[in-house]
Amino acid sequence: MTGPILRTMDLRKSFGELEVLKGIDLTVEPGERIAIIGGSGSGKSTLLRCLNFMELPTAGRVELDGALIGQVQTARDGTERITYAERALTQVRRRVGMVFQQFNLFPHMTVLQNTMEGLITVDRMPRQQARERAMAELARVGLAEKLGAYPSQLSGGQQQRVAIARALAMQPEVLLFDEPTSSLDPELVGEVLRTIHTLAEEGRTMLLVTHELGFAYRFATRVLYLYDGLVHEEGTAEQIFRAPQREKTRAFIERSSEFSL
Amino acid sequence: MQYQWDFSLIFDNLPVLWRGVVVTLHLAAMCLLAGLALGFVIALMRLSKFAAARVFGRAFVEFFRNVPALIQLIWFYYAFPILIGAQMSPFMAAFLGITLNTAAFSAEIYRAGIQSLERGQWEGAMAIGMGRAQILRRIILPQVFQRMLPAFTNRAVEVAKVTSLASVISVQELMYQGRLLSSTYYRPLEILTAVGFIYLIVIYPLSLASMLMERRMARNQ
Numbered sequence: 001m002t003g004p005i006l007r008t009m010d011l012r013k014s015f016g017e018l019e020v021l022k023g024i025d026l027t028v029e030p031g032e033r034i035a036i037i038g039g040s041g042s043g044k045s046t047l048l049r050c051l052n053f054m055e056l057p058t059a060g061r062v063e064l065d066g067a068l069i070g071q072v073q074t075a076r077d078g079t080e081r082i083t084y085a086e087r088a089l090t091q092v093r094r095r096v097g098m099v100f101q102q103f104n105l106f107p108h109m110t111v112l113q114n115t116m117e118g119l120i121t122v123d124r125m126p127r128q129q130a131r132e133r134a135m136a137e138l139a140r141v142g143l144a145e146k147l148g149a150y151p152s153q154l155s156g157g158q159q160q161r162v163a164i165a166r167a168l169a170m171q172p173e174v175l176l177f178d179e180p181t182s183s184l185d186p187e188l189v190g191e192v193l194r195t196i197h198t199l200a201e202e203g204r205t206m207l208l209v210t211h212e213l214g215f216a217y218r219f220a221t222r223v224l225y226l227y228d229g230l231v232h233e234e235g236t237a238e239q240i241f242r243a244p245q246r247e248k249t250r251a252f253i254e255r256s257s258e259f260s261l
Numbered sequence: 262m263q264y265q266w267d268f269s270l271i272f273d274n275l276p277v278l279w280r281g282v283v284v285t286l287h288l289a290a291m292c293l294l295a296g297l298a299l300g301f302v303i304a305l306m307r308l309s310k311f312a313a314a315r316v317f318g319r320a321f322v323e324f325f326r327n328v329p330a331l332i333q334l335i336w337f338y339y340a341f342p343i344l345i346g347a348q349m350s351p352f353m354a355a356f357l358g359i360t361l362n363t364a365a366f367s368a369e370i371y372r373a374g375i376q377s378l379e380r381g382q383w384e385g386a387m388a389i390g391m392g393r394a395q396i397l398r399r400i401i402l403p404q405v406f407q408r409m410l411p412a413f414t415n416r417a418v419e420v421a422k423v424t425s426l427a428s429v430i431s432v433q434e435l436m437y438q439g440r441l442l443s444s445t446y447y448r449p450l451e452i453l454t455a456v457g458f459i460y461l462i463v464i465y466p467l468s469l470a471s472m473l474m475e476r477r478m479a480r481n482q
Binding site: 052054086087090091093094095097098100102103104105106107108117118121122163166167170 | 385403
């Protein structure tokens with residue numbers, strides 16, 4: 001039997017005095033697609049960024065495929081603290097892919113080089129094999145024609161699809177999307193969401209932070225509504241969007257869909 | 262003013278001046294190479310996650326950047342031998358003094374260059390599992406190298422000029438040969454003027470290269 005692929009226990013994150021995550025318990029089963037929604041400052045991006053350690057949690061635990069990330073250190077007074085070695089984090093990030101709001105492509109490399117980079121430097125894969133894998137992933141996101149282009153020659157939507165291919169090339173066990181369409185012109189949002197939707201059909205484990213509630217509704221097998229650093233309500237897309245149980249969730253859904261057609 | 266210019270002795274002594282030019286270029290090239298290499302290490306220390314390394318890097322930069330280069334040269338020639346109990350050749354003392362000075366300045370060029378890149382580049386590379394050294398080598402440095410190039414060329418110009426200080430501790434570079442000739446012939450006007458022009462001829466191409474690079478980069482932005 002297989003357990004959860006990703007699990008957090010009482011995950012907390014503070015920036016100085018400001019506590020952004022106040023204890024998140026989350027269990028992600030393989031194949032789940034989780035949409036994380038919430039207002040700005042609710043901690044949704046921070047939660048996602050703690051899952052691949054772009055941010056180090058201040059307290060709490062993260063388990064990937066049943067294994068605790070980091071080393072538990074017990075102080076004299078019995079309190080436990082987890083320390084993270086850079087090397088271990090690099091390995092976790094290798095297994096958990098992330099797509100960013102700002103794409104973060106490497107501007108000095110072509111589309112193909114961007115997609116091959118991790119395979120070559122991290123996995124030490126032979127160049128030819130890396131090239132084939134990268135080309136396959138670029139074809140999957142519909143960019144087989146753009147292999148030699150530089151990011152600056154592409155539209156925002158195309159850039160984001162390259163970023164998705166770059167993440168996919170590493171064959172991650174979990175894929176994180178941090179507001180992948182928030183910096184795109186409205187007419188380019190569709191192509192990126194369509195790409196993400198294709199991945200959903202392949203049964204990949206994905207977590208998505210988004211403001212596109214319509215997409216979240218169709219995409220997610222589970223929806224988390226974050227409020228003030230905590231999971232305020234969670235359930236199926238149907239439950240959260242059609243029949244939210246808590247007042248704050250209802251208000252958020254109403255506010256966010258006020259002008260939708 | 263009735264001064265009889267006589268530049269013929271310049272031409273008569275060209276071989277001497279040329280020997281000076283060779284030493285100047287030799288010293289400048291060595292100090293630049295060593296300074297750039299050491300500066301890179303110091304920059305990495307300044308950007309390290311270890312506080313001790315950061316403090317050391319910062320102290321190094323502030324010390325060697327704010328103590329006059331002339332004092333560093335003289336210190337290495339006259340004071341350092343007392344510490345290590347062995348005499349040091351003038352060339353070696355000049356090399357050490359100028360290299361450390363150059364390292365301090367170039368460390369700041371590296372640091373500023375590396376920090377000028379948006380954090381997203383680090384994150385994009387971290388997200389595919391790249392380690393810090395890999396990110397620096399494959400992602401960050403290739404992008405900032407071009408931005409740093411004009412600053413490094415400026416530094417090369419500075420180093421070439423600052424080698425003239427080495428004449429004070431009798432390194433036989435161009436300035437030293439010039440002073441020697443001028444006290445031999447009692448013709449400082451012609452000789453020192455000529456020496457100045459030789460520096461100009463040697464160094465100006467570097468300045469020109471720096472200017473052209475900056476202009477080209479401005480166009481490419």
